[in-house]
């Protein structure tokens with residue numbers, strides 16, 4: 114459902130953020146994206162959503178090429194950005210209405226969906242307050258709800274668990290599992306290796322814009338004589 118082929122991205126003509134990166138995410142898979150700060154995770158995710166454009170390479174999401182069908186790609190994606198500090202002047206309800214309008218979610222469907230997700234994340238009461246007054250975790254929660262309001266098949270989540278309390282984090286992980294069980298794809302970045310370990314069918318490890326590993330954690334551990342993921346990660350990325 115995600116196809117990233119030989120993608121190179123340079124910022125300001127000098128900072129090479131991604132260097133000939135290729136990978137796939139299939140339907141039914143949760144793929145974790147891990148790598149040190151500044152390794153190119155957010156850049157990869159922004160390229161997948163069409164927020165920024167590659168210098169070279171081909172990107173396909175849900176069968177649509179991002180250059181030829183950018184709107185269809187965007188409609189296929191639920192994206193959680195790396196910072197939830199957006200649209201802060203709006204109330205929670207106003208923000209969700211705006212997003213539902215953009216994605217053309219029918220009125221009755223959006224109400225049901227917002228209610229269900231807000232209850233799951235214990236945000237129902239806060240919806241009538243301006244997002245400016247939200248804590249970091251509450252802002253993150255509303256971004257989660259907004260990303261899922263149109264039931265997108267492909268989820269691209271940039272550090273989605275940051276700031277969430279244990280219950281909300283648990284609920285989100287459960288949603289990710291349920292989503293892939295239905296044949297959809299989840300691609301998410303995290304710095305929490307335990308989360309990757311518990312949740313992922315596969316991990317992609319990136320450093321300085323180059324993929325170091327793409328495969329299952331079992332295989333990675335086998336290759337490294339059953340060392341802990343933490344040790345393998347440190348060894349791989351420090352070399």
Ligand SMILES: Nc1ncnc2c1ncn2[C@@H]1O[C@H](COP(=O)(O)OP(=O)(O)OP(=O)(O)O)[C@@H](O)[C@H]1O
Pocket residue numbers: 124125128129130148149150151152153154155156157195
């Ligand atoms: N808008 C930008 N302009 C210039 N350079 C940028 C820009 N965004 C990112 N970079 C550079 O591209 C590289 C990759 O950054 P990116 O944000 O993709 O990393 P990341 O893996 O998401 O890091 P983190 O774990 O800290 O979120 C870094 O060297 C960063 O400085």
Ligand SMILES: [Mg+2]
Pocket residue numbers: 154155156195271
């Ligand atoms: Mg990032």
